[in-house]
Amino acid sequence: MLPDLDKRPLIFLDVDGTLIPFKARPGSRTACPSDSGNPLLDRLDSNDGRRLLELDCQLVWATTWMAEANEVVSPRLGLPDLPVVEWPDSDDTRTDGLHWKTALLAQWADGRPFVWLDDETTERDRRWVADCYPGPALLPRIEPTVGLTETDFSAIHQWLSGSNLPGG
Template identity: 65%
Template sequence: MSGTANHPLIFLDVDGPLIPFRSRPVGRGRSAAGTPARPPDGPGNPLLDRLDPDDGRRLLALGGRLVWATTWMAEANEVVSPRLGLPDLPVIEWPDDDEDPGPGLHWKTALLTRWAAGCPFVWLDDETTDADREWVAAHHPGRALLHRVDPHVGLTDADFATVRQWLTPGAGSRG
């Protein structure tokens, strides 16, 4: 993603935000030809039909540095990126330990904050809470938007509008 070195990071979860728990409405998750977005190598995971190929274009249009922040890890580049028309993205490598993150804190929060290293970031996930927002506000010197996506419907126009507004220079401070 050339030209984005100074742009905010956009951490992406897969299950929930990109693959919603419910089937997408008619017209979403389909290719331009009207067929489900399928991999070139066969049917694979049937839930992958819930991916909306337009999400890739819309994510790229945000102009941030996209980073996989999902338990899919490297498999996100192998399976999800091609279906969304995304290039290979950096991947957060989750530690194998079961360290307790603290009461109410999501297990990804501290690691993503450290990974951001003070850079502004957006985190699109279906499991963030106010506890995560408060923790990031207290431990991250840069701007941060922890945006909870409804896992039943996945990313929506309203989600993209919220992120675009936050990414606009001079818009809200910490989100």
């Protein structure tokens, strides 16, 4: 029996500060040399793609790179084309301390369990999701100078295997 892929938890992926750290990671190597003129792409770690795929979740780009993430980042990480959260063109800025992505991602997730990997999440975002979102969610803050780490992946694995998820 095949798993119902539409029921898997979502993982919303940011790029800058999450997959591309603000400082180069020692030993990180991309599968493709940077030919786009963006030297920061050399900071991608191709192992992140493999580790993300091993999570058996639906990966979704939640980045201002939008569709360009599929063209530029996915091939370097060995990821297939992923769904992309389309951000509104509005210049509305929240004044309540909530990150501008938070409510939009909760709406996109539509009650499904989700992990949001971003370097800009705060305690305010975690509280809002805990109070307002009907499903389980994990919002770790990724340290932007180092990007995703083994500790982050361990925390995600632990959360995914927890009893707070359907079937857990």
